[in-house]
Amino acid sequence: AVVSTQSTGDSVERIIGETKKFLKKIAVVESKLGEDPDTFRAGYNGGIFQVDHIAFLNTQDTASHPHLTSQLRKVKLAYGIDWLAVVWNNLRKPIYCAIASRLDLWTIPASIPASLEDQARYWKQYYNTKAGKGAVQGFIDRWNDYKKHHPDVSDANES
Numbered sequence: 001a002v003v004s005t006q007s008t009g010d011s012v013e014r015i016i017g018e019t020k021k022f023l024k025k026i027a028v029v030e031s032k033l034g035e036d037p038d039t040f041r042a043g044y045n046g047g048i049f050q051v052d053h054i055a056f057l058n059t060q061d062t063a064s065h066p067h068l069t070s071q072l073r074k075v076k077l078a079y080g081i082d083w084l085a086v087v088w089n090n091l092r093k094p095i096y097c098a099i100a101s102r103l104d105l106w107t108i109p110a111s112i113p114a115s116l117e118d119q120a121r122y123w124k125q126y127y128n129t130k131a132g133k134g135a136v137q138g139f140i141d142r143w144n145d146y147k148k149h150h151p152d153v154s155d156a157n158e159s
Contacts, residue, residue: 012098015078016071016106020114021154023049023102026127029134029142034094045089047097051104056088059103071106075099116140 009023030050031039039048046052051059060083062068072083079095083103090096105112108126113119120139128134147153 008094008098011078012095012102016074016099016102019102019105019112020119022105022112022119022122023098025116025119025139025143026050026101026123027098028146029123029139030128032142032146040092045091047091047100048094049091049097049101051091051097051100053088055104056091056100058107059100060084060086061107065107068103068106071103075103116143 009027013019013023027033027048030036031048034040034048039050046056058065059068062072062084075081075083079099081096081099083099086096086100091100104127110122110126113122117136117140120136120143123139124132124134124136128139
């Protein structure tokens with residue numbers, strides 16, 4: 001499941017926009033690529049990227065985010081998914097969850113930063129938010145721990 005999760009995130013980035021490895025970092029930090037036991041808890045459909053229901057609904061709000069329309073077309077062409085017909089519990093499938101997370105990032109007016117520290121702050125401000133129990137240092141620590149166990153992984157600013 002972890003390998004398919006990684007390739008799913010890579011595929012989504014190729015189709016609807018590169019994130020300087022931020023998308024992968026979100027999946028690692030939020031759910032350990034789906035290996036955290038709380039990832040698929042009862043009553044929560046946010047999947048490996050832990051996309052909350054309100055964030056999911058935001059990905060379908062083309063009135064507030066008209067620039068999403070072109071991204072939704074790309075999703076339809078690449079995956080055959082009519083995003084406006086998707087429901088939150090579809091996010092239990094990695095491809096839907098990766099798409100939702102990437103679309104959610106498109107709704108944020110600030111650009112995704114490159115450095116790990118800046119991405120951690122960005123994640124806390126826009127993705128995990130004040131309501132989330134995550135912390136900037138926790139994001140950094142969890143990513144560095146993942147890298148320690150996966151030496152083939154690099155940060156975005158490395159080749």
